[in-house]
Amino acid sequence: MSAPSAPRGKIRIVPLGGLGEIGLNLLVVETYAPGADAVEAAVAVDCGVMFPSLDTPGIDLMIPDLAYLRELGDRLLGVLVTHGHEDHIGALPFLLREREVPIYATAFSMALIEAKLAEHRLLDRGPRTTFAPRDRWRLGPFEVEALQVTHSIVDAVGFAIRSPVGTIVHTGDFKIDHTPIDGRACDLARLAEIGAEGVSLLLSDSTNVDRPGTTASERTVRSGLERAFQRAEGRVMVATFASHVHRMQQVVDLSMKFERKIALAGRSLVQNVKIARDLGKLDAPDDAFVDVDEVRDMVPSQLTLLAAGSQGEPRSALSRIATDDYPAIAASPGDVVVLSSRVIPGNERPITTLVNHLCRRGAEVLWEGTADIHVSGHASQEDLRLVLRLTQPKYFVPIHGEYRHLARHVALAEETGLERSRCFLLEDGQTLVIDPDGARGGGHVEAGRVFVDGKGVGDVEEVVLRDRRHLSQDGLVLAILGIHPTSGAVVAGPELVSRGFVLEGAHQPLLQEARAAILAALEGISPEGRGDPLEVHESVRRTLKKFFDKRLDRRPMILPFIMEM
Numbered sequence: 153m154s155a156p157s158a159p160r161g162k163i164r165i166v167p168l169g170g171l172g173e174i175g176l177n178l179l180v181v182e183t184y185a186p187g188a189d190a191v192e193a194a195v196a197v198d199c200g201v202m203f204p205s206l207d208t209p210g211i212d213l214m215i216p217d218l219a220y221l222r223e224l225g226d227r228l229l230g231v232l233v234t235h236g237h238e239d240h241i242g243a244l245p246f247l248l249r250e251r252e253v254p255i256y257a258t259a260f261s262m263a264l265i266e267a268k269l270a271e272h273r274l275l276d277r278g279p280r281t282t283f284a285p286r287d288r289w290r291l292g293p294f295e296v297e298a299l300q301v302t303h304s305i306v307d308a309v310g311f312a313i314r315s316p317v318g319t320i321v322h323t324g325d326f327k328i329d330h331t332p333i334d335g336r337a338c339d340l341a342r343l344a345e346i347g348a349e350g351v352s353l354l355l356s357d358s359t360n361v362d363r364p365g366t367t368a369s370e371r372t373v374r375s376g377l378e379r380a381f382q383r384a385e386g387r388v389m390v391a392t393f394a395s396h397v398h399r400m401q402q403v404v405d406l407s408m409k410f411e412r413k414i415a416l417a418g419r420s421l422v423q424n425v426k427i428a429r430d431l432g433k434l435d436a437p438d439d440a441f442v443d444v445d446e447v448r449d450m451v452p453s454q455l456t457l458l459a460a461g462s463q464g465e466p467r468s469a470l471s472r473i474a475t476d477d478y479p480a481i482a483a484s485p486g487d488v489v490v491l492s493s494r495v496i497p498g499n500e501r502p503i504t505t506l507v508n509h510l511c512r513r514g515a516e517v518l519w520e521g522t523a524d525i526h527v528s529g530h531a532s533q534e535d536l537r538l539v540l541r542l543t544q545p546k547y548f549v550p551i552h553g554e555y556r557h558l559a560r561h562v563a564l565a566e567e568t569g570l571e572r573s574r575c576f577l578l579e580d581g582q583t584l585v586i587d588p589d590g591a592r593g594g595g596h597v598e599a600g601r602v603f604v605d606g607k608g609v610g611d612v613e614e615v616v617l618r619d620r621r622h623l624s625q626d627g628l629v630l631a632i633l634g635i636h637p638t639s640g641a642v643v644a645g646p647e648l649v650s651r652g653f654v655l656e657g658a659h660q661p662l663l664q665e666a667r668a669a670i671l672a673a674l675e676g677i678s679p680e681g682r683g684d685p686l687e688v689h690e691s692v693r694r695t696l697k698k699f700f701d702k703r704l705d706r707r708p709m710i711l712p713f714i715m716e717m
Contacts, residue, residue, distance in 0.1 A: 153569045160316045161186045162587035165353070165478045165549065165578075166194075168599045169216035172555050172579035174359065175202035175239035178216045179322070180224075181317055181549065183293050193292035196253075198312065201242030202601065213604040215243040219467045220597050222250065228554040230292040233257035234324030235308035236264035236395055245267040245272040246604075252278035254296050256289075256296070258307035263427045264395070285309055285339060290715030299346075301326035301476050304370075304529025306397045306433045317586055318352025321543050325357050325552060327367040327528065328535040333398040334433070339345060347543040352586060354545035358553035358561040360530035367535060368527040370398045376524035377402055377490065382409045383516075385447040386452035386486030388412065391462035391470045392493050397428045399492055400458060404436045407456040415444040417481070418460025425458075437590065457481065471502075474509035485514030492525045501595035531566060540568045547591045548575045549584060627708045629700070631670065631692050634715045635685065644715070646692070650708075662703065669699045685714040 162184045170177035182194040202214040220227055231253055234240055241261065245268055247253060255278060257265060262282050269275045283289065285300035295314040302308065303325050310323040321343075328338045360367065381388055388407075392399045407414050414436075416422045447455055461468025469488075472478040483489065487674040489510050495503055499501035509515045520526045531539070540548070548570055550561035562575045576584050576591065581599030585592055627650065634644025648663050677687065692712040700706050 155270045155282075157546055160588060160678060161188070161192070162585055163315050163317045163320070163352075164594045165320075165355075165584040165586075166220065166597055167551070167578055167580050167582070168218075168597075169200065169202075169580055170198075170222060170239075170552050171550075171582075173202065176200055176214060176216050176580075177240050177552060178243070179355070180220070180228075181294070181315070181320060183317070188543060191224060191227050193294070194228050195294055195296070195313065196221065196228060197235055198240040198324075199243045199247055200237070200239040202239065204529060213242065214601045215242065215246050215604060217598060217600040217602050218243075218247055218250065220599070221247065222417060225251075228253055229294070230254035230256055232296060232311055232313075233261050233265065234310060234322070235303055235305050237305055237325070240325070241265050241268065243615075245274050245603055248274050248277040252486060254278060255280045256283060257281075257297070258285075258309060259431055260305075260307035260397075260427065260433055263431060264424070267423060267427070270304065274350070275491075285336075286342065290508045297346075299323075300336055300344060301681065302329040302332050302336065302338045302370075302529075303327060304393070305395045306336075306428070307333060312346050317588070318546070319350060320353045320355065321346060321351050321545070322355045322551075323357050323539060325359065325530060327360075327531045328538065329367075331368045331369045331371050333370050333401050340538075343539065344542045345606075346548075347545075351543045351548045353514055353543045353584075353591075354540065354543050355551045355559065356534075356536060356539055356548040357530060358557040360528055360532050361536060361550070361561045361564060363528075363532040363555050365534055367530065367532045370402075371527060372390035373399065373492070373527055374402050374406070376518075377406055377492070380490050380518055380523070380525065381406050381412075381456075381489045384453070384486070384488035386469055386484055386488075387455045387457055387566050389457040389459055389470070389473070389483070389487060389489045389515075390457045391489070391491050394424045394460055395460065396416065396493070397424070397433050400425065400428070401434055401436075403458060404434070404440060404457065412456040413442045413444050413447075413450070414440050414458060415447050415479070416458050416479075417443055417444050417473070421460045421469075440578065441465075445480055452484065452486065461506070462491050463496055463499045464504075464506040466502065471501040471506055471509075472711055474506055474513070476513075483510050485516040487515040488514050489517045490523075490525050491517065491519035494520055494526055494528065530698075536561065536564060537568050539566055540570065545570070546574065547584075547586060549578055550575075557581065627697060627706075629710050631696060631710065631712045633670070633688065633692060633712065633713070635688055642671065642674060665703075666696060666699050669695050687715050688712070 163183040166180040168178040177198040177200040179197045180194050182191045185192050226337040259282050268434050276578045283298050285298050288297045293316055297312040299310040299312055301310050313320040390403050416425055459470040461470030473481050473483055510517050518525055548565050550558040558577055562577050565575050566572050579598050583594035585594035632645050632647040646667050648666055670692055673691050689712045696710045
């Protein structure tokens, strides 16, 4: 009888963002030595942000809670970056300002990262290594291999991470485009080879799991864009994501075909076009471009404008053009405006407002649903099935999606032949352990969102957001009252100042009644009690809350301001 093989320890998957939500992507892979309870080494995949929504008023960004990475310390050997979208790289400056962690990324992704670090004055923080698809390198007990995938940004990759317990395949964000603009097709052959070698765990993008069939090739957008160029008597204005180099390449090609010069409007778009051209990712001659400040006197039919602002962002270049607030360009009859991107959930209202402004100025507007001018960068159901079949994973965890996406992806894996017991539906903070005995839940770690507001990081808590929502929905009433510290007599006020609640001039009788209600309530307090500002404060707040609720069925934020006079 042969001797049993030595135990190989275990790995643990720790999602800190991106599971149960769109964005905020951050996932940690850890190894443990045989019999050890402490982490031996770890690598992170991506470190992204989430942008604010209507329920986070005043917030600039949300980043993952990095507390767990701090606990890992020097055992965190590096961050592997799948691609350069903000929801995958945007939180890196916040990590690097705390400690120098090695960063690994493809050339275009690294250039975007370095531009971001330069903005934060962190360009000298930490080693950075650039790699190409199929490159392999070691990080402690891990061997990492980059896998070429296609997505709505150039230089996107997934990873095969080999550990003492087995191989983990992380797809990153991907689609299967057999005819990509740059010729860099998804490396299905290598994926199949790795699958034949044996995959312990597949982590796969779930964003488009509810879309049947396959995702269309980026090349299919050209015909819709070309029709826009053909029908435009004036300018062609194309708004797309500033990192979508494949889409910009098609706009450049069509502009040259129709003998139009190209102007760029938007700081991030200008930056990314320069990076892409410098790296050879965007093929465009110098004389194809004109400075946006020089287009005022150009014949409109000879100009293409690539503009930022496809989501209707209020201060973006396209929104300013649509409201006649841009120095060099205004929308006019004969212009065709192409919103060549998907509508991100939550942005429907600002996009509708943008379209209305452009239409008022006589421009024709094309967007997803009205013209074939956008395709997704994420895999649909049949693409996801193919990856499952090629990798033949022992275990499966869906990533990158809201809970409904993750649950549907698990169901899809079952339909593809993977046993339900081998599929794990995780959310942020829920971990998975894999060892020679199998896979199981590995406990919970601290995970969540940290709010970035101006220069403050983490100083805005949920209670502050609740107050902001309250103010935005119900308004504010400030009650100012002067109390004699000994007698408790009211010597000034009460004065009521309203913001976002009622118009003071039009509601003087109501406010006078409210003042009378405050005085009546204070008469019910003993002179000693009126000498206590805290007791007076609570009495005023309670009285006004009850008064406005009864009279108007409204619940403004009440802020009593009690002075001893």
